[in-house]
Amino acid sequence: MQAIADRQGVKRYVIDLTVNGDPHTIVVKANTLLVNVLRDELDLTGTKKGCELGDCGSCTVLLDGKPVDACLVLAVEADGHDIVTIEGVAEHGELDRLQRSFIDNAAVQCGYCTPGMILSAKALLTRNPHPTELEVRQAIAGNLCRCTGYVNIVKAILAAADGSAPQTAAASASAATATTNAAGVTAGLGEEAR
Amino acid sequence: MSTDTKQDYAVIGHSVPKIDAREKVTGTAKYTADLKFPNMLYGKILTSPHAHARILSIDTSEAEKIPGVKAVVTHKDAPTLKYGISPARWDENIFCIDKVRFVGDKVAAVACVDEETCYKALAAIKVEYEVLPAVLDPLHATDEDQPQIHDEFPRNINAEIHQNFGDVDEAFRRAHYVRTDTFVGNRTYQTPLEPHTATSMWEGDKLTVYSSTQSPHYFQYYIAREFGLPMGNVRVLKTYVGGGFGGKLEPTGLEFAGAVLARITGRPVKMFYDRAEMFAHNRGRHRQYMTLTTGVDENGKILGVHADFIMDGGAYTSLGIATAYYAGAMLTLTYEFDNFRFDMLRVYTNLPACGAQRGHGAPQPRYAFEAHLDNIAKDLGIDPIEIRIRNARRPNTVTPNEFKVNSCELRACLEKAREISGWREKKGKLPKGRGIGVATGSFVSGAGYPIYRTDLPHAAAMIKVGEDGTSATLYTGAVDIGQGSDTVLCQMAAEAMGYTYEQMKIVAADTETTPHDFGAYASRQTLMSGAAVRQAGEEVKRQLLETAAEMLDFPPEQLDVRAGRVFAKDNPETTLTFGEVARRHFVTKGPLVGKGSYTPPKLGGTFKGAPVGTSPAYSFAAQVSEVEIDEETGEIKVLDVWDVHDCGTVINPSLLHAQVHGALFMGMGEAIWEEVKFDGNGRILNANLSEYRLPTALDMPRVHSELVESYDPAGPWGVKEVGEGATLPTMGCFRNAIFDAMGVSVDSLPLSYEKVWRALKEKREREAAG
Numbered sequence: 001m002q003a004i005a006d007r008q009g010v011k012r013y014v015i016d017l018t019v020n021g022d023p024h025t026i027v028v029k030a031n032t033l034l035v036n037v038l039r040d041e042l043d044l045t046g047t048k049k050g051c052e053l054g055d056c057g058s059c060t061v062l063l064d065g066k067p068v069d070a071c072l073v074l075a076v077e078a079d080g081h082d083i084v085t086i087e088g089v090a091e092h093g094e095l096d097r098l099q100r101s102f103i104d105n106a107a108v109q110c111g112y113c114t115p116g117m118i119l120s121a122k123a124l125l126t127r128n129p130h131p132t133e134l135e136v137r138q139a140i141a142g143n144l145c146r147c148t149g150y151v152n153i154v155k156a157i158l159a160a161a162d163g164s165a166p167q168t169a170a171a172s173a174s175a176a177t178a179t180t181n182a183a184g185v186t187a188g189l190g191e192e193a194r
Numbered sequence: 195m196s197t198d199t200k201q202d203y204a205v206i207g208h209s210v211p212k213i214d215a216r217e218k219v220t221g222t223a224k225y226t227a228d229l230k231f232p233n234m235l236y237g238k239i240l241t242s243p244h245a246h247a248r249i250l251s252i253d254t255s256e257a258e259k260i261p262g263v264k265a266v267v268t269h270k271d272a273p274t275l276k277y278g279i280s281p282a283r284w285d286e287n288i289f290c291i292d293k294v295r296f297v298g299d300k301v302a303a304v305a306c307v308d309e310e311t312c313y314k315a316l317a318a319i320k321v322e323y324e325v326l327p328a329v330l331d332p333l334h335a336t337d338e339d340q341p342q343i344h345d346e347f348p349r350n351i352n353a354e355i356h357q358n359f360g361d362v363d364e365a366f367r368r369a370h371y372v373r374t375d376t377f378v379g380n381r382t383y384q385t386p387l388e389p390h391t392a393t394s395m396w397e398g399d400k401l402t403v404y405s406s407t408q409s410p411h412y413f414q415y416y417i418a419r420e421f422g423l424p425m426g427n428v429r430v431l432k433t434y435v436g437g438g439f440g441g442k443l444e445p446t447g448l449e450f451a452g453a454v455l456a457r458i459t460g461r462p463v464k465m466f467y468d469r470a471e472m473f474a475h476n477r478g479r480h481r482q483y484m485t486l487t488t489g490v491d492e493n494g495k496i497l498g499v500h501a502d503f504i505m506d507g508g509a510y511t512s513l514g515i516a517t518a519y520y521a522g523a524m525l526t527l528t529y530e531f532d533n534f535r536f537d538m539l540r541v542y543t544n545l546p547a548c549g550a551q552r553g554h555g556a557p558q559p560r561y562a563f564e565a566h567l568d569n570i571a572k573d574l575g576i577d578p579i580e581i582r583i584r585n586a587r588r589p590n591t592v593t594p595n596e597f598k599v600n601s602c603e604l605r606a607c608l609e610k611a612r613e614i615s616g617w618r619e620k621k622g623k624l625p626k627g628r629g630i631g632v633a634t635g636s637f638v639s640g641a642g643y644p645i646y647r648t649d650l651p652h653a654a655a656m657i658k659v660g661e662d663g664t665s666a667t668l669y670t671g672a673v674d675i676g677q678g679s680d681t682v683l684c685q686m687a688a689e690a691m692g693y694t695y696e697q698m699k700i701v702a703a704d705t706e707t708t709p710h711d712f713g714a715y716a717s718r719q720t721l722m723s724g725a726a727v728r729q730a731g732e733e734v735k736r737q738l739l740e741t742a743a744e745m746l747d748f749p750p751e752q753l754d755v756r757a758g759r760v761f762a763k764d765n766p767e768t769t770l771t772f773g774e775v776a777r778r779h780f781v782t783k784g785p786l787v788g789k790g791s792y793t794p795p796k797l798g799g800t801f802k803g804a805p806v807g808t809s810p811a812y813s814f815a816a817q818v819s820e821v822e823i824d825e826e827t828g829e830i831k832v833l834d835v836w837d838v839h840d841c842g843t844v845i846n847p848s849l850l851h852a853q854v855h856g857a858l859f860m861g862m863g864e865a866i867w868e869e870v871k872f873d874g875n876g877r878i879l880n881a882n883l884s885e886y887r888l889p890t891a892l893d894m895p896r897v898h899s900e901l902v903e904s905y906d907p908a909g910p911w912g913v914k915e916v917g918e919g920a921t922l923p924t925m926g927c928f929r930n931a932i933f934d935a936m937g938v939s940v941d942s943l944p945l946s947y948e949k950v951w952r953a954l955k956e957k958r959e960r961e962a963a964g
Contacts, residue, residue, distance in 0.1 A: 016664070039228075043229035043230075043285070044221070045221070045223020045224065045225075045227075046220070046222065046223075047221070048225070048387075048388070048436070049227070049389070050388065050389065050469070050883070051386045051469040051882065051883050052468060052469070053469065053882055053883070053884070054883060055469075055883035055884045056387060056883050058387055073323035085221065086219075086220065086221030087220070087221045087222075089220070089221075090220050095216070095219065095220070099219040099220065099564075102215070103211050103212070103215040103216065103219060104211065104711070104850055105214070105848075106209065106210060106211075106220045106848040106851075106852045108215050108219060108679065109437075109676040109677025109852060109856065110386070110388065110434075110435065110436045110437040110675060110679070111217075111218030111219075111434060111676065112224055112225065112386075112387040112388045112436030112437060112676075113387050114218050114219055115221045115276050118219060122755065135892040136891075137892050137894075138891075138892065140891045141890045141891050142890075143891075144387065144888050144890065145387070145388050145441070146385055146386055146856075146882060146888065147437055147676050147677075147852075147856045148506050148852060148855055148859070149856050149858055149859030149862075149889075149894055149895050149897065150859070150890075151852075151855040151857065151889070151894065151897050152848075152852055154891060156568050157782040164197050170846075
């Protein structure tokens, strides 16, 4: 990796990244975080910052297909690697089945954890297309959500894994209850997790 | 009003997808911190390292010399008007002038070309402090020998409340049984995932602030007041907000300091908290010490209640005066009794200020009361659900503190919870280490009085139909912070107009382009903003049908419109599309616009503090939970939670149940793990997301969310709240399940594994000794 020193002698490094399939050559400092390169240099603000300590998972991206907290990866460590951010999940405007499933299962509230959740889930389904509920919960255990209690997120990931991510999962669940105004929804940790 | 209870609605009552879901799943949704403006600077606040200290001097000269530092400001550069929720308790300054009052208090601020330079600049500001003894124990804050935190508030008493309804002493004299219990609540933090951000910029005398806020209007009001600007010269708006839960309801130093820095530099300034700064700013749940005394007759019927509380407010009032009133006021809602006394002391300490967190003041007292009631039930040999059914509030009743309750299906909630949880088969019959518990809750559907004194309506809305009729835009000041108000309000607009949800657009929460609304707090928007939206939609519909009547040569009263189709009531063959009529309207009469506003009726009594807790309608809920306790470690495993809600007519069932899931999750975190902890110098020990323990996906139990039939005449289409109410029963419900499982009472939150373990150990020791 090529290094350049500025007048104060602080070194800058020239790194090559592939982000969502696009090549980028960027000059960074040794302590520049990947999350800041993505957000500030490449304007890919779909990658969120929630703690900058690797606790919340909001900045999860895929590094060579593996989910990582972009706040714990130095930009220089990502040199030569392939990165997928949330902006790279839908192709040509066509939503990924996980994205579709998150919408259909009402798994999105404030949306701040959503990009990281979807990428953690995507990595899971890539390596394990038919996970158990416990495996889903383990895969997103590093992604905190403050709105949903994870109930519909887990449901959405399991539905996407079934390949059946139904267009109207939420709508059909409610159709029978809309007029009675006594809808019941039961979801949660299945027996296999206990 | 009740004529539309059973209608088959075209738009409401359906689980349409969220209007902003696509933006959120693709990463295109821009939150405040994602916004960039040309020539923008970055700003940070220098905060106090001491819990209580006199500021002797501030030297900013070294910081100013650093290349890239564009401004360094202190109280000398900023307005010095104090602020807070109520004029009697305005006690906070933009920057501290003479003293700092908690670790994290605002001392100075910098604006720099980048974030890194900000930290260099903050480190170069020299502040000389004289460290003072700090008040850290709320139970001793009022002692004679304690340091004085605010000169205007002797003995560190921020607020003292004494309310008395009926004759509690007489009720206790008449009672078959009187019991007193004391419980302690925990300091928790809202912990939205999105850190607070505000970007401020001036154009001449006009200030624009993009902020992650729950109430642009309240921010506008306070910023205008601080800077002496007409409200019309302050524009506050939000983009997407990454959760609030009460923590983004009042302006922070970011808006105020950002406005000062932007004015001095003439450039946009983006200010932001990191996670530790969020914890320090706080405004989360108060720690409360709650003593309850209740007298009951031989059947367990409650005759009177005395609530005697002390609340640790932290260094400033924040929204806490409302919290203090709510803590007692909301205790009267779930069970019927005539005699109630409430004594509260909100004290100042040198800890971060507390404010409004989901359920505002009510969840901890609710935990205490539900635990207390289980103790009474056990003493009298009455089943916990049975004692609640015997006391459950009925519809069309008035509480002793004069809250008028219209719809109330608490009894039905309890009966359904008993049924779906298998209570009868489980209670007293579960294997060792397992237990089942019940608790209830109730919450306001919007506060009956505004957040500050004003005669403005509580909500207003406008709908503009597009010129060609292919879309309509709802303009509302209501604030979607993730709960889905943009979605349900568009559903309500479409229903009222006879239009389709899919064609709705929304412009929301911008003080310049949208009509006033108080924002997202007190679970108010579905009912209050919804009422304004319905009115606006009906005004559109009326005009549309008039134009359609002209086109069809029909009397307008014989026409109706539904889901985008205008039709004659008697002759459904005679139709026009909404779009063609709307276009015709624009061509012949100009813009097709509807407007609405909502002001609640006069509510509540005339005693001091009577407005707090008033609401046009109240939600009710019962929860049952089943837990498993590891006797060796005290570990609590929550297996199942059954929540049954009475929340009126449901606009979007899947979003509604999602609110229950989230509220229950927060209640669970507070119940078992969450607590902000301090060292002996008032510094937070766990200001991060690994040591402040939010539940993860692995911690959640099975959640069963159900509803009972309900309709409230005060709400549009019969709606009530859900977003906060479901937080209320959870803590008491878990405590009661642990009580059932092990026979031990954990009398302070969180109900941590360690506390359960200690309680079990003490029980074993007692039994061995006895």
